[in-house]
Amino acid sequence: MQVISYSTFGPAADVLHLKEMPTPTPEAGEVVVRLAFSGVNPSDVKARAGARPGVTKPAFDTIIPHSDGAGVIEAVGAGISPDRIGTRVWVWNGQWQRAFGTAATHICLPAEQAVPLPGAVSLETGAILGIPGLTACHAVFGGGDIAGKTVLVQGGAGTVGLLAVQLAKWGGARVIATARGDGINAEQKAGADAVLDYTQADLGAAILAANGDTPVDRIIEVEFGINAAVDAEVIAANGTIAAYGSAKDMTPVMPFGPMLFKAVTIDVILIYLLPAAQRAQAVTRLHDALQAGALTCPVDRVFALEDCAAAHVAVEAGTRAGAVLVDVSR
Known part of the structure; x- marks a missing residue:
């Protein structure tokens, strides 16, 4: 070979x-x-x-x-x-x-x-489907049903982000995404209900405004370190930050107080180590989305x-x- x-x-x-x-x-x-x-x-x-x-x-x-x-x-x-x-x-x-x-x-x-x-x-x-697909699927659905909830996809123009937007929409969520440049158009085409430029001033206020001044239920996070403060600002009480990356700041300072008083769950995802039962669930959801024509x-x-x-x-x-x-x- x-x-x-x-x-x-x-x-x-x-x-x-x-x-x-x-x-x-x-x-x-x-x-x-x-x-x-x-x-x-x-x-x-x-x-x-x-x-x-x-x-x-x-x-x-x-x-x-x-x-x-x-x-x-x-x-x-x-x-x-x-x-x-x-x-x-x-x-x-x-x-x-x-x-x-x-x-x-x-x-x-x-x-x-x-x-x-x-x-x-x-x-x-x-x-x-391996790393990008399973990561997006588990990040979106790892906490259960998202129908009727709001999902924020931070830095969503990467492959995982684009898949996460589509999966969240297929799952019945309202989807807000952040991107910049051509990524904004890509996220809009992927079906996001609102797409914001993540370089804009007061991003947290803009995210809340895009959701009717209501906090978001779940955040799919590609850069936990640099986005932790914004995430803490916009996450709802008992919400979850599903973080699969933090390349730009691998030793972040976490705003523990704001997260504590919202009882935030931080779910750090490394898809290589996903337990067998959870992996099987993600595989099934990916296949269902593909066969439904909901995932490109x-x-x-x-x-x-x-x-x-x-x-x-x-x-x-x-x-x-x-x-x-x-x-x-x-």
């Missing part, structure tokens, strides 16, 4: 290399997926760059990056029905705590991590496998309007 791999941290163009490796043979409980697309996420590029706190060298001698992907099951190990061969699937946690991820023509992994792709859902969409997964660019370094650079630039995929169907 052909793969992209790295053995040291560094710039994508310096450390990512195209090479041949033996196609794996599945062991008991495993499947081999012939991949069509691999999804590139910010966590993938940070891991390759060595940007994770306290990590000074790769965890394995050779790493094939990327956790998300989609393709067709080509082989199964003992204990797995051969009927699964030929099934279109999407992959989650492909490279989480494992050496070999989805930046390859094939991946071997536990059968439960290869989820049957419903109906006519494309393989491109399948490659977006935007793709910004698709790169060839040999151009994987350029795909990493595109994600690092932070200016994309959707997911970045690598076509691995060689």
Whole structure:
């Protein structure tokens, strides 16, 4: 099989290399997926760059990056029905705590991590469902039913944010989103009831005004550190801040007093560690939304496998309007 791999941290163009490796043979409980697309996420590029706190060298001698992907099951190990061969699937946690991820023509992994792709859902969409899809879905629905509630999606023009807006609308919520530039139009097209420029003065007052001067019930938060004060201002009593990122301030000063007297729940989300029952619920909701035609997964660019370094650079630039995929169907 052909793969992209790295053995040291560094710039994508310096450390990512195209090479041949033996196609794996599945062991008991495993499947081999012939991949069509691999999804590139910010966590993938940070891991390759060595940007994770306290990590000074790769965890394995050779790493094939990327956790998300989609393709067709080509082989199964003992204990797995051969009927699964030929099934279109999407992959989650492909490279989480494992050496070999989805930046390859094939991946071997536990059968439960290869989820049957419903109906006519494309393989491109399948490659977006792992980290962005599950994160958005759990952030929106992790606290239960949202029908009739107000959901604020902070910094909502990223892939997770765009999916969260659509899922929240499908779930029956009023949706307010914050973005800037072209992201404002993207969030409006995704169905947000109101979209605000997050650089504007007195953002908290603007959010409340957009909700009829009423606090919001749930906040989907991409930058907890820099938004904590605004979130504390606009969240309702007993509301929840579902935070899946804080890259611009990883050691935030939290306005504990305002949050205390609203009994705010802060739900820190790391989708890699989602318990099995909650993951199953998120998978079901994602599939239901897709089959209902309520969810579109935007793709910004698709790169060839040999151009994987350029795909990493595109994600690092932070200016994309959707997911970045690598076509691995060689």
